[in-house]
Amino acid sequence: MRTVQAKHRSQWGLAAIGALLVTSTAAFAAEPGVPVPWQMGRQTPVTAEALDLMNFEHVLHWLAFAISLFVLGLLLYCVFRFNEKANPVASRTTHNTAIEIAWTIIPVLILVGVAIPSFRTLRTQLIIPTADVTVKATGHAWYWSYDYPKAGEDGGFTFDANIDEEKEPKLLQTDNEMVVPVNKVVKVQVTSTDVIHSWAMPSFGGKVDAIPGRLNEMWFKADREGVYHGQCSELCGMRHAYMPIVVKVVSDQAYAAWLKEAKTKFAAIDDGSKLAAAK
Numbered sequence: 001m002r003t004v005q006a007k008h009r010s011q012w013g014l015a016a017i018g019a020l021l022v023t024s025t026a027a028f029a030a031e032p033g034v035p036v037p038w039q040m041g042r043q044t045p046v047t048a049e050a051l052d053l054m055n056f057e058h059v060l061h062w063l064a065f066a067i068s069l070f071v072l073g074l075l076l077y078c079v080f081r082f083n084e085k086a087n088p089v090a091s092r093t094t095h096n097t098a099i100e101i102a103w104t105i106i107p108v109l110i111l112v113g114v115a116i117p118s119f120r121t122l123r124t125q126l127i128i129p130t131a132d133v134t135v136k137a138t139g140h141a142w143y144w145s146y147d148y149p150k151a152g153e154d155g156g157f158t159f160d161a162n163i164d165e166e167k168e169p170k171l172l173q174t175d176n177e178m179v180v181p182v183n184k185v186v187k188v189q190v191t192s193t194d195v196i197h198s199w200a201m202p203s204f205g206g207k208v209d210a211i212p213g214r215l216n217e218m219w220f221k222a223d224r225e226g227v228y229h230g231q232c233s234e235l236c237g238m239r240h241a242y243m244p245i246v247v248k249v250v251s252d253q254a255y256a257a258w259l260k261e262a263k264t265k266f267a268a269i270d271d272g273s274k275l276a277a278a279k
Contacts, residue, residue, distance in 0.1 A: 033203040033228030034169060043202040046222045046249075050205025052121055060114065067110075125206070128219045131187035133180055139190070139197030139210035139232065142239035146178050148262070157266040163242045172229040177246040179262075181255040182225050190216045198234035201247060207233055222249040 033043060045051040080086070136147040143162045150156040159176050167173035180186045190199045192210040200207035204220040222228075230245035250258065 033226055035172070035202075035229065045205060046203045046224050046226070046228070047205055047220050048223070049121070049124055049220065050203060052124070053205045056117055056121060059117075063110070063114070125218070128187055128217060129185050131219065132184035134187045134189065135178060135180070136189040136191070137178070137199050137210070139192040139194075139199070139236070139243075141194045141237055142232075142243045144174075144199070144232075144243065144245060146176075148259075157263055159262070159266040161246065163244055165242075169229065171242065172231070172244045172246070174244055174246045177227070177248040179248045179250060179255060179258045180222070181252050182222055182249050184252075185219060185221050187217060187219045190218070195236050196234050197232045197236050197243070199230070199245060200233040201228060201230035201245060203228045203230075204247075209234060222247075225249050225251060 033046070035043060042050075042054050042057070045054050082091070134149060136149070138145045138147065140160075143160055145158055145160045147158045148156050161174040161176045161178065163171065164173045164175045165171065188199065188206075188208070190208045190210045191214060192212045194212060196212070197210040198207060199210055199218075201220070204222065206218045206220050208216045208218040210216070226249055228247045228249065230247070232240060232243035232245070234240075236243070
């Protein structure tokens with residue numbers, strides 16, 4: 001009886017592992033910009049910066065794995081080499097100059113090796129190139145508004161993006177999306193009107209806090225069209241989990257057509273408020 005039960009448990013265990021592998025594979029094969037259940041890694045990167053971050057993270061994981069194995073090996077060596085049975089007479093060694101120098105210099109070299117690409121990535125994120133499109137994202141409790149500034153003779157416009165709980169994926173869709181052109185440098189200026197929020201887009205490798213009274217900036221250059229999902233990533237109150245971010249990346253022609261339509265749909269008035277056109 002116990003043998004049968006053990007066999008059933010092992011079968012259930014194998015089935016669980018298989019299901020995990022299947023869901024993990026499905027997660028990696030998912031459309032870019034859309035999180036999926038059981039996803040274990042980052043969303044598919046669609047900017048060079050996001051790809052650099054993902055590759056850097058993978059290197060750090062392997063480095064941490066190697067260090068962990070090395071430390072485990074040292075622990076096991078000490079357990080079996082210097083136990084009471086193998087050493088009935090305890091050693092009276094108090095220090096070892098060579099080892100102390102090694103365990104100081106080697107970690108310093110490892111940290112310097114990690115810091116160099118880290119600073120390079122940070123520099124790329126903070127130094128914003130000449131922008132093709134500038135959008136101002138303002139956090140409110142609990143939704144985002146987007147301001148497309150005046151360009152040349154054309155006036156700008158502003159619109160709100162509230163969660164649409166009827167659309168899929170659940171809790172990640174809004175009634176209006178931020179729209180930008182593909183393969184163009186987009187500068188996002190971020191602020192808030194009440195508490196601290198955070199504008200985060202995993203597929204772009206970007207995240208910046210929205211702080212009242214301060215204007216922070218980030219940039220991205222998406223290399224493929226699609227709809228990408230993010231969320232407010234700073235605990236900001238009761239409906240923090242209902243503050244999604246949706247960015248739609250389209251072709252130049254589609255972006256020009258959207259701008260023309262948006263200027264009619266979101267008509268700005270002189271006092272700075274906005275009127276949404278009837279849908």
